[in-house]
Amino acid sequence: MSTKYKYTNNELMAVSASRFLRDGDNVVVGLGLPQIASCLAKATHAPNLNIIYEIGVINPEVKEMGVGIADPRLWYNCDHFTSFLGTMGQTLQRGMVDVGFLGGLQVDKFGNINSTLIKTDLGKRHFNGSGGAADIACFAKRLLVIVKHEKRKLVEKVDFLTSVGWLNGGNSRQKEGLPVCEEIKIITNLCVFAFSNDRQIKIETIHPGVSKQSIIENTGFEIDIPDNIAITSEPTDEEILLLRNNIDPMRMYIG
Amino acid sequence: MKNKRLELSEAVKEVPENGCSISFGGFAITRNPIAFVNEMIRQKKKSLDIYQVIAGMDTELLVGAGSVKSLSYSAGSLDRFGRFERINEAINKGEIDVREYTLLSLEMRFLAGSMGIPFIPNKSLLGTDMLNDLIVKNDDAIRIEISPFDNERYVYLKQLQPDIVVIHAQYADEKGNIIIEGPSWDLEVAKSAKKLYVTVEKIVSSEYIKRHCEKVVIPSVFTHAVIEVPFGAFPTAVYKAYDYDSEFLTYYAKINKNAGDFNNYLNEYVYGTRNHDDFLNKTGGFSRLKLIIADPVSGY
Numbered sequence: 001m002s003t004k005y006k007y008t009n010n011e012l013m014a015v016s017a018s019r020f021l022r023d024g025d026n027v028v029v030g031l032g033l034p035q036i037a038s039c040l041a042k043a044t045h046a047p048n049l050n051i052i053y054e055i056g057v058i059n060p061e062v063k064e065m066g067v068g069i070a071d072p073r074l075w076y077n078c079d080h081f082t083s084f085l086g087t088m089g090q091t092l093q094r095g096m097v098d099v100g101f102l103g104g105l106q107v108d109k110f111g112n113i114n115s116t117l118i119k120t121d122l123g124k125r126h127f128n129g130s131g132g133a134a135d136i137a138c139f140a141k142r143l144l145v146i147v148k149h150e151k152r153k154l155v156e157k158v159d160f161l162t163s164v165g166w167l168n169g170g171n172s173r174q175k176e177g178l179p180v181c182e183e184i185k186i187i188t189n190l191c192v193f194a195f196s197n198d199r200q201i202k203i204e205t206i207h208p209g210v211s212k213q214s215i216i217e218n219t220g221f222e223i224d225i226p227d228n229i230a231i232t233s234e235p236t237d238e239e240i241l242l243l244r245n246n247i248d249p250m251r252m253y254i255g
Numbered sequence: 256m257k258n259k260r261l262e263l264s265e266a267v268k269e270v271p272e273n274g275c276s277i278s279f280g281g282f283a284i285t286r287n288p289i290a291f292v293n294e295m296i297r298q299k300k301k302s303l304d305i306y307q308v309i310a311g312m313d314t315e316l317l318v319g320a321g322s323v324k325s326l327s328y329s330a331g332s333l334d335r336f337g338r339f340e341r342i343n344e345a346i347n348k349g350e351i352d353v354r355e356y357t358l359l360s361l362e363m364r365f366l367a368g369s370m371g372i373p374f375i376p377n378k379s380l381l382g383t384d385m386l387n388d389l390i391v392k393n394d395d396a397i398r399i400e401i402s403p404f405d406n407e408r409y410v411y412l413k414q415l416q417p418d419i420v421v422i423h424a425q426y427a428d429e430k431g432n433i434i435i436e437g438p439s440w441d442l443e444v445a446k447s448a449k450k451l452y453v454t455v456e457k458i459v460s461s462e463y464i465k466r467h468c469e470k471v472v473i474p475s476v477f478t479h480a481v482i483e484v485p486f487g488a489f490p491t492a493v494y495k496a497y498d499y500d501s502e503f504l505t506y507y508a509k510i511n512k513n514a515g516d517f518n519n520y521l522n523e524y525v526y527g528t529r530n531h532d533d534f535l536n537k538t539g540g541f542s543r544l545k546l547i548i549a550d551p552v553s554g555y
Contacts (some may be wrong), residue, residue: 031334054358055282055309056438065385067501068334070283072494072555075437083442085366088359093377106514115330116355116384125345128338129330130385131309134357164382177408227498 002234007093008255009189011243012207013146013234015039017101018188025098026050026091028136031068032253033146034101039247040239046240053089054132056082065252088132092139097178099142102133106158107147109201111165111184113137114158131160137163142183150186153218166199173199190215191231205232258429261480261534266452267294269480270419274302274324276363280422280441280446281311281491284499285332288313288423288454288511290487290531292435296320297525307331307419308361308444312491313421318351319517320525325352329361336501337508341517352392355385360412364396367414368447376402378410386410389540396479420448423488425496428461429451430476434470437494437554442472454487456496484531486544495554498547503538 004248009014010033021027025045029038030053039062042049051067053061059079068074071219075081091097104113105127115133117126137143143165147153148203165184167173173181183206203225206215214223235243248254265501270277275458281287292313300317302324307314310331317323319341326345329449330483331336345351356364357379378396387395398415422441426434433445445451451473458481464471490507510516528534535544549555 032372050413053438056440063316066334067336067499068283068332070285070492071554072285072335072437072492072498072549074496076487076553081438083438084362085443088362089366093359093379126343128332129328129355130357130383131329131330132358134383134385135359135379138357138381161382161384167382173382177378178381 003024003094005237005240007235007240010253010255011235011240012232013187013189014243014254015239016192016232017146018044020142021046021049021099021187023250024048026052026096027099027101028052028054028087028092028097029072029101029134029138030103031066032103034157035062035074036187036243036248036253037101040242043246044239052087054084054087056058056084056087058087065248068112080171088135092135095139097136097140099101099144100136102137102145102163103147104133106153106155107145107186108155108158110167110199111143111145111166111195111201112161112167113145113163114160116160116162118152119159125131134163136149137165138156138178140213141181143181143185145184145186147186147188149215149218151218151220153217154188159174168193169199190218203229205230207232208234257509259431259475259478259484260458261483262453262482263290263294263482266480266482267291267298268523270295270300272300274304274399275417275418276304276306277309277312277421278306278417278444279442280420281313282440283311283332284336284504285492286423286441286494287311287355287488287491288421288536289489289491290450291306291421291454291482291485292316293531293534294491296322298522302327306361306415308358308365308440309341312341315341315511318342318345320521320522323351326356326359327356329356333504333508336504337511340511342387344514354389354392356380357383357472360389360410362443364412364415365443365447367412368416368429369443372414374411374413375412378409381408405540416449418443418449419452420450420453421454423493425456425463425493426456427478427481428459428464429481429500430461431475432464432471433473433478434467435472436470439472445473446477448477448479451477452480452482454477454482456493457486458485460481487531487537489535489544490538492555495549495551497544497549500543500547
């Protein structure tokens, strides 16, 4: 049941991300597509989703998008205010968070993320840093990484390992001492990646109209695409209308 | 009980001239003790060791002013306005000794400090390059150990009790009972301080505190000094008091991209102003401030 509307890449990514969420999940989100995807899930198939921001805000009902989670616009009509300890310690570290959303400068073939620095010929170039991302990667049961599909962003090995995915593959994450992670998925503007049981990256679906060649050309590691690869489900009319009319009417994030 | 009220310039005079460990309560563009930090820059404080879970504009200003020797933090930005380019450049050029943590691992160092225990175990640095860098620098705040209770690997994090912590809140009384409205990410940091300074929008009566004691998140036992500075977090936001000033932050996110423009900014807005009132007049005065006063329902 695909939509009659012409949708943007960001709308497709938000819809795909929202479908990763299950009713009753506790989810730690940041601004942008994660926030949009969580609102969409809550408005459709997951009305009992609990949305948590690291700054200490639980279950807001945002009516205006803001500039970041430090923006009181994102705290509107919440259930509870707490501290970093209440969100990242007593909820996330305790093991109560089902899904964590992550983004970053680079993601590698084991789902490890770099949000700290890029190595260039002129030396290191430092960006914003890890924040709660590494904590989320450590403790959330399922991880959803959202990243733009570019060769310099989807890399063989990250320049700096900020947040641990499957570390070096196999059981290396477990051996390092990190808690059990059930699932990691990576959503890009071209496809959805998942991992095999032995932590090898694979393509789960490719987005409608995307060629295999463009994925291969824009990926910084070798990737095999089987002939019978599934196509990512398109948004429904309901999802598109919710995104445009209710969730991001200013179109700050859905494009 | 003791009256802990101080004037801003007196309070800042208590910060050692040449080095101390210090933490600020700001988070990105919200509830930053900007008035206190600007006065620290005017009084030319140097060699600070700053610890901040998520950096705010407070720390960025001090790094840009050359007041900082080391910075332990997990991240920070001006949100969608831009990056902390003074911090990033100082790290790129090796001008400050940076120690990077995860949000929770640094928060737990403050938590241990607030409870007076020597260390606390946490897993979230495991496998990261932040941990590798701390090991390379022989940082004595971390040790990788096997817990005797579950035989699991942990990073044992040393407690942290900064010499000085400065936060900005909506209200306190003269005894130092502090009311924070909205999320209180800075609670453990505040309680870990050897000396906690709080700048507030308004000093309220102890009668008000007793009538609303459920709103007090930090009781006076933790507080060293209370300083009344209306709009003391400007241009950052204070929930239920005022919004951030997007025009000013947009301007700041342009001038923080290089040292020359930033120094001009300091000369005009910090060294060029005598105190916070003067700073507020320079940034647009009442005609600007009245535009950002918060709506009591939305809080922004």
